[in-house]
Amino acid sequence: MIYPNAVIAGAPKCGTTSLFHYLAEHPEVCASTSKETFFLIDKDYPLFRPEWNYHTKGLDGYMYFFEGCVNEKPKLRIEATADYIYQKTPIEVLPKLAVIPKIVFSLRKPGDRIYSLYNFAKNNMAVIDKSVSFSSLIRDIQKEESCSLRKKNQIIVKKAIQHSRYAGYLKEWIKAFGRENIHVLLFETLTSDPKNALYSISNFLEIDFKFYQNFDFKKKNQSVTVKHQWLHRIKRKYGMKISLPKFRRLGKRLYENINIDNSKIVKTEEDITTINEINQMFYEDNRRLEDLLDMDFSAWDIVRLTH
Structure with a gap:
């Protein structure tokens, strides 16, 4: 077995x-x-x-x-x-x-994980509209609103x-x-x-x-930047239906040249502020992790580092 x-x-x-x-x-x-x-x-x-x-x-x-x-x-x-x-x-x-x-x-440090998930959902998965900023997504999650998400994957992002x-x-x-x-x-x-x-x-x-x-x-x-979400959704839906590996590889290279920007995602000042605010929210959660696992999670703390 x-x-x-x-x-x-x-x-x-x-x-x-x-x-x-x-x-x-x-x-x-x-x-x-x-x-x-x-x-x-x-x-x-x-x-x-x-x-x-x-x-x-x-x-x-x-x-x-x-x-x-x-x-x-x-x-x-x-x-x-x-x-x-x-x-x-x-x-x-x-x-x-x-x-x-x-x-x-x-x-992973919660604020960083959620920010990475946001970028992955917006680009690699194309389930968050490009107009939705990270801070507005977090506000919507806290209010339990739809966050401009496509229905199928709402729960995963809403539970971030x-x-x-x-x-x-x-x-x-x-x-x-x-x-x-x-x-x-x-x-x-x-x-x-x-x-x-x-x-x-x-x-x-x-x-x-x-x-x-x-x-x-x-x-x-790693998360990448998608230029056109509509094209990415088509690729996700139909890309795997190409049966011949040679044409699949060719299609992948062509698609990446047209629609993928591999430059590093740059955080805005608003993004950084929101990430820090999230990390502050998790101070007590980090203590529970330390007690449960007998590990040190102080490197994740914003509160502890500033007091």
Whole structure:
């Protein structure tokens, strides 16, 4: 029975894609065929995939994503679905496996995570109108208004603040798996010192860290600037329907030349002010995280740094 024995379970916009690809390169690791399987997503969550999920396929369906691991016999089989952190299904299912998987979380300073999600939703997903500023989005979220979002993905963005209150979600994971089977990484460490981050994760997952001594830590799944949202929506809807890889690659290059600006996203003064205001809101949440995980989150604090 081929199931994962390690799962990267969150959180979104906290470097999980980069972390997954770093681990997937390791010779002792076999990665799922899709980075995010979404297999254990709750039925009522927007990212639920009715065509292939635990609720209709059972555990046998989960093995589909790890068929390539059968002959490799790796030390580690891994998948990474960032929204698992918010779900009940993986907490109920994964502890029942013959080998209980080790769980990895990457967490990011809330204001920065929400700002990254805003840019990703506006550009990569094109579900926020370009006219909506970050500060106005936050005001709308706090007022529980529509925020000019396309209906399908409203909930994920509207819950951006709630979803950044990590302690409440992690408490349930710790209850199910035990603190010893959960590793929490800071996104800030992963980006500023990836080698040190992979050292701690390698020890936790019991794989050889020597592989990362001269590793090229390239970032994955970064937000880009989309010039025309209407064109991006067409690409998202029809791009994967191009069956021939040669034409798909050609279409991708053509599309990126026309509609993607890869220059770094620059925060406005208003953006910076809003990010700082959000981080101030999370002072008590950071304390709950410290108590729950026995870790230091003071680097995330605005209040503590200014008093």
